[in-house]
Amino acid sequence: MSEQEEVQLPKLGKAPQVRVNGKNWKETKTPxxxxxxxxxxxxxxxxxxxxxxxxxxxxxxxxxxxxDEKEAEHAEKVRRIKERRMAKEEKERLEKMTAILSAKKLARRKRKEKRNKLLRERN
Structure with a gap:
């Protein structure tokens, strides 16, 4: 053997694992x-x-x-909105009723005045 030709001896230690599935290019994982x-x-x-x-x-x-606080605030807001709507509806209903009642009263008064006028003319 000459100096230029070096013989490579196998390294001692663990033998390389050969994969059964043939994917030798994959890195072996440790547990x-x-x-x-x-x-x-x-x-x-x-x-x-x-x-x-x-x-x-x-x-x-x-x-x-x-x-819970957020839900309570939301529920309170919804309750206030519902109360406001109910109050508005009630107010509108009462206004309609008063308008109807005043019209009826007005009609009654007109009839009464007509009767009184006729009675006055007779006398």
């Missing part, structure tokens, strides 16, 4: 390890989880309270 996470999930303390749950409960309660 997910929770220990490799920066903040391990399994090391969270019970107290911390309890605090997080309590915070979440408080947030949900506040959201529910805000939603």
């Amino acid at each position: 997910f390890r929770t220990s490799s996470l920066s903040v391990p999930l399994k090391h969270r303390s019970w107290e911390r989880r309890q605090k997080e749950r309590e915070n979440l409960r408080m947030i949900k309660a506040k959201e529910k309270e805000m939603k």
Whole structure:
């Protein structure tokens, strides 16, 4: 062997995995390890989880309270609109009734005046 010709020896270690499906160009994936996470999930303390749950409960309660207030305001607005409409309808109905009544009264007065006029002319 000369200096220019170098014999490449195989590297020792793990043998490369040969895929059964033949997709050798794909990268081999390693299994997910929770220990490799920066903040391990399994090391969270019970107290911390309890605090997080309590915070979440408080947030949900506040959201529910805000939603209820908004619904109450909407219901109050709708109630006021309905009351206003009912009052307007009642006012219109009363105006029509008074117009009809005054017309009837006017007609009665005219008839009465006619009778009185005829009676006066006789005398």
